[in-house]
Amino acid sequence: MIVMPPRPLRPCKKPNCTALTRDETGYCEKHKVEYLEILKKQKAERDRRYDENIRKTRDKQYYEFYKSDEWERVKKQILIRDKGLCQWCLQKRIIKTADVIHHIVPIKDDWSKRFDLSNLVSLCYECHNKHHASKG
Incomplete structure (x- = not known):
C-alpha cells in the first residue's frame, strides 16, 4: 500500500491568523467553520435567486x-x-x-x-x- 505524505503545513488564509494548517480549504480549524458558513450562505442566496428567477421565467x-x-x-x-x-x-x-x-x-x-x-x-x-x- 502506498502511503501519501501529509500536505505541507501552510498559514491559514484568514488575514492576521498565525495558525498553520494542512486542510484542503486553506483555513485552520477555527476559521474553517466560518469559511464553510459563508459558503453555505452564498449557496442559499444563489439558490434563492435561482428559484426566484425560475418562478418569473418558467410556467x-x-x-x-x-x-x-x-x-x-x-x-x-x-x-x-x-x-x-x-x-x-x-x-x-x-x-x-x-x-x-x-x-x-x-x-x-x-x-x-x-x-x-x-x-x-x-x-x-x-x-x-x-x-x-x-x-x-
Whole structure:
C-alpha cells in the first residue's frame, strides 16, 4: 500500500491568523467553520435567486417538474453515470465537478425528452452558463 505524505503545513488564509494548517480549504480549524458558513450562505442566496428567477421565467409545469421527486432521482442517476464531473470540461481534459444537469434538447422544445438519459449531461455552472449565454 502506498502511503501519501501529509500536505505541507501552510498559514491559514484568514488575514492576521498565525495558525498553520494542512486542510484542503486553506483555513485552520477555527476559521474553517466560518469559511464553510459563508459558503453555505452564498449557496442559499444563489439558490434563492435561482428559484426566484425560475418562478418569473418558467410556467408552473416547468417549475413543478424541476421540484419533482422523479427529477431528483434522474439527476442522481446522471451524476453517478457521469462520475460527478462536468462532461464538457472533461472533453477538454479539465477535471471539474458538475453542478447542473443540462437538457441537450431543451424541454421547452421536446417535453417528452425531459427524463431521457441520453438527453441529459452533467455540467459545471461555468459551462452551463456559457452555453445559455451563447443561445441568447
